[in-house]
Amino acid sequence: MRLPSGFLASGIHAGIRKDKSRPDLGLIVAPGGVPAAAVFTRNRFLAAPVVLAKAGLKASGGRVTAVVVNAGCANAVTGREGMAAARRVRRRAAELAGCPENEVFPASTGVIGVVLPDELVRKALPGSFARLSASGMDAISHAILTTDVGPKVVQASFVREERRIRVVGFAKGAGMIHPDMATMLAFVLTDAPAEPGFLKAALRRAAFRSFNAISVDGDTSTNDTLLLMASGKGGGTTMTSLDGEEAFVGALTKVCRELAWKIVRDGEGASRVMEIVVTGARSDREARLAAHAVGTSPLVKTALAGGDPNWGRILAAVGRSGARFAASKVSLAAGRIVLVKDGQPAPYAEKDAAKVFSLERVPLRIDLGAGSGSALLLAADLGHDYVTLNADYRT
Amino acid sequence: MRLPSGFLASGIHAGIRKDKSRPDLGLIVAPGGVPAAAVFTRNRFLAAPVVLAKAGLKASGGRVTAVVVNAGCANAVTGREGMAAARRVRRRAAELAGCPENEVFPASTGVIGVVLPDELVRKALPGSFARLSASGMDAISHAILTTDVGPKVVQASFVREERRIRVVGFAKGAGMIHPDMATMLAFVLTDAPAEPGFLKAALRRAAFRSFNAISVDGDTSTNDTLLLMASGKGGGTTMTSLDGEEAFVGALTKVCRELAWKIVRDGEGASRVMEIVVTGARSDREARLAAHAVGTSPLVKTALAGGDPNWGRILAAVGRSGARFAASKVSLAAGRIVLVKDGQPAPYAEKDAAKVFSLERVPLRIDLGAGSGSALLLAADLGHDYVTLNADYRT
Numbered sequence: 001m002r003l004p005s006g007f008l009a010s011g012i013h014a015g016i017r018k019d020k021s022r023p024d025l026g027l028i029v030a031p032g033g034v035p036a037a038a039v040f041t042r043n044r045f046l047a048a049p050v051v052l053a054k055a056g057l058k059a060s061g062g063r064v065t066a067v068v069v070n071a072g073c074a075n076a077v078t079g080r081e082g083m084a085a086a087r088r089v090r091r092r093a094a095e096l097a098g099c100p101e102n103e104v105f106p107a108s109t110g111v112i113g114v115v116l117p118d119e120l121v122r123k124a125l126p127g128s129f130a131r132l133s134a135s136g137m138d139a140i141s142h143a144i145l146t147t148d149v150g151p152k153v154v155q156a157s158f159v160r161e162e163r164r165i166r167v168v169g170f171a172k173g174a175g176m177i178h179p180d181m182a183t184m185l186a187f188v189l190t191d192a193p194a195e196p197g198f199l200k201a202a203l204r205r206a207a208f209r210s211f212n213a214i215s216v217d218g219d220t221s222t223n224d225t226l227l228l229m230a231s232g233k234g235g236g237t238t239m240t241s242l243d244g245e246e247a248f249v250g251a252l253t254k255v256c257r258e259l260a261w262k263i264v265r266d267g268e269g270a271s272r273v274m275e276i277v278v279t280g281a282r283s284d285r286e287a288r289l290a291a292h293a294v295g296t297s298p299l300v301k302t303a304l305a306g307g308d309p310n311w312g313r314i315l316a317a318v319g320r321s322g323a324r325f326a327a328s329k330v331s332l333a334a335g336r337i338v339l340v341k342d343g344q345p346a347p348y349a350e351k352d353a354a355k356v357f358s359l360e361r362v363p364l365r366i367d368l369g370a371g372s373g374s375a376l377l378l379a380a381d382l383g384h385d386y387v388t389l390n391a392d393y394r395t
Numbered sequence: 396m397r398l399p400s401g402f403l404a405s406g407i408h409a410g411i412r413k414d415k416s417r418p419d420l421g422l423i424v425a426p427g428g429v430p431a432a433a434v435f436t437r438n439r440f441l442a443a444p445v446v447l448a449k450a451g452l453k454a455s456g457g458r459v460t461a462v463v464v465n466a467g468c469a470n471a472v473t474g475r476e477g478m479a480a481a482r483r484v485r486r487r488a489a490e491l492a493g494c495p496e497n498e499v500f501p502a503s504t505g506v507i508g509v510v511l512p513d514e515l516v517r518k519a520l521p522g523s524f525a526r527l528s529a530s531g532m533d534a535i536s537h538a539i540l541t542t543d544v545g546p547k548v549v550q551a552s553f554v555r556e557e558r559r560i561r562v563v564g565f566a567k568g569a570g571m572i573h574p575d576m577a578t579m580l581a582f583v584l585t586d587a588p589a590e591p592g593f594l595k596a597a598l599r600r601a602a603f604r605s606f607n608a609i610s611v612d613g614d615t616s617t618n619d620t621l622l623l624m625a626s627g628k629g630g631g632t633t634m635t636s637l638d639g640e641e642a643f644v645g646a647l648t649k650v651c652r653e654l655a656w657k658i659v660r661d662g663e664g665a666s667r668v669m670e671i672v673v674t675g676a677r678s679d680r681e682a683r684l685a686a687h688a689v690g691t692s693p694l695v696k697t698a699l700a701g702g703d704p705n706w707g708r709i710l711a712a713v714g715r716s717g718a719r720f721a722a723s724k725v726s727l728a729a730g731r732i733v734l735v736k737d738g739q740p741a742p743y744a745e746k747d748a749a750k751v752f753s754l755e756r757v758p759l760r761i762d763l764g765a766g767s768g769s770a771l772l773l774a775a776d777l778g779h780d781y782v783t784l785n786a787d788y789r790t
Contacts, residue, residue: 312507
């Protein structure tokens, strides 16, 4: 897939990973710099690259020329040394890109507690720049992967002022899949013309119902980053306000949602994903509490792995979530099968319920009967593959 | 083990479970009725027996004559029918015990969504009363088990006013071990003389650092119950205020802590238990948030199952917990091995850390360097046996 016009990318092996067959250094360049916006992990342990990326984006007024992303080392919980290493990489990339340091956006994924081997990265960077190409999507989408089954790339397009505008995104797995391979990273590139403030507002809206609605294991990493860059090469008037730009927000949301779905489906040895919709809560916040309790409950997730329509566990999770409701008003359905109605078991055939719970995508609808708050959460199951991936490493 | 004086117990097979070799109906009788106090699950879906037990204890002014506890059916999410069934059992037990209905304390564990087969229970109750004995501890401690490895019984004693006072407790597993077998039930009996208000205060204090500090999987069931009864047969003046009664509170806490430890160690196919101590938080509440995030993180729990000293996952969990602190002030130790000091990796030998993480009881100490709040949490690991128990049932 070609990148949106105005972007070049590459992916090479810098030596951070030992396996020479796998690229570990990705580079995106938007020559001259373009407007950008990002959302970051809310974990209190921010990795050095996240600290730099946040500060740089603020100092540059939302402008990015180059993105330097590496796999194999998260450079998190590495103190001053880690920060110095990240700064040295940023400085070298700025020299090569011919831009201010603040317009270089770093991102890392990999081992926690190990300082980025920045000399390896700095030595490899000229090669990264030499390989930049408008068809570099495949190379960079591979360079950011860790234990992902494969690259995750999604695109959407729409017509605005008689021009076709493209939105292209790629990402790597959520959840801290391996002890040494953490982090959700997602990059969305568009040729739409937009101000940084517009991008920020659009990204927040799109992220809320996509990346913020996924849970593989409830853990957020030290490095999670979602970056949106807009080259403007698609032409047209610059977007400054969300009003009237529903087509762009729609395309951006679609790309983010598909990436989120791929991340959950592909994450942590998952075999099945719940799509949890909570309605009738006293507020959206309480709906999210209920959805989160269900989506992160090991008991619900293991039952899902077994394809077991175990609604007792689902209700028990909702009951302890902190959402307020009357038990006698609660209903629960899986697909079209009503399992519980007004707090009492509904009549249904066990085999019909089992059929829904054996789908790849299990739709759960929980109505609390207490208000009009709602929430959506995608959550993976928890089976033997998850334990194998997460327990049997390093031992 | 003999029951404290003033109590009789029995355990028989009533037919709720199909397996005739396993008892499923337990009975405790304190002839004439005795002061009691209880704490219950905070899950919004309260099982019928929990609703009745709570209301009964309130109406009787904290007085219990008979405890009727069954395994094999939780009688939860069963609406009016379930409540009517529980009431019929209570009425029959009150007739046989010769006490007001409010002095019968019901408790159930087992399948959610199935109404208690109360006719079976009512038919079996005369047999339960006939078998009551001061040496019925063994029988009742077996009758309440579900997938527990074995009965959990703990005792303590102390001297008060030159008399030896006994405190004896027994419990069944925490966590919703099987889809059809939920609930933590614990019963503590003492021959100490005490007022109901005193028992309530002492029980809350003891529970706070025992049952409230355990997490197998973060799920609380619809039926969790902890009951304390005091016969007064040990003699001495009646205890009315916690002041000066440290010996009793100490013995009670010891019994509760040992039961809690046994429950975690024995629960959910666990092979290893973390003892998480958080200090230096801005408040006890924030310390509990941090401990809870670590103790319920599937990533931390799977690493623990693998014996992997993966401190990156522990810090990542603390970082997203909601507790406020500066990353540069955080320290983490496992046993005597300091893993992280002031937010930076400390020098340690990997094999020394691995040794601590392969213990049956892994002591983790997390200091947030932000205040004087502290918390303790016991949490089990999450390995293949957990998944097998929880995913592979019914399929």
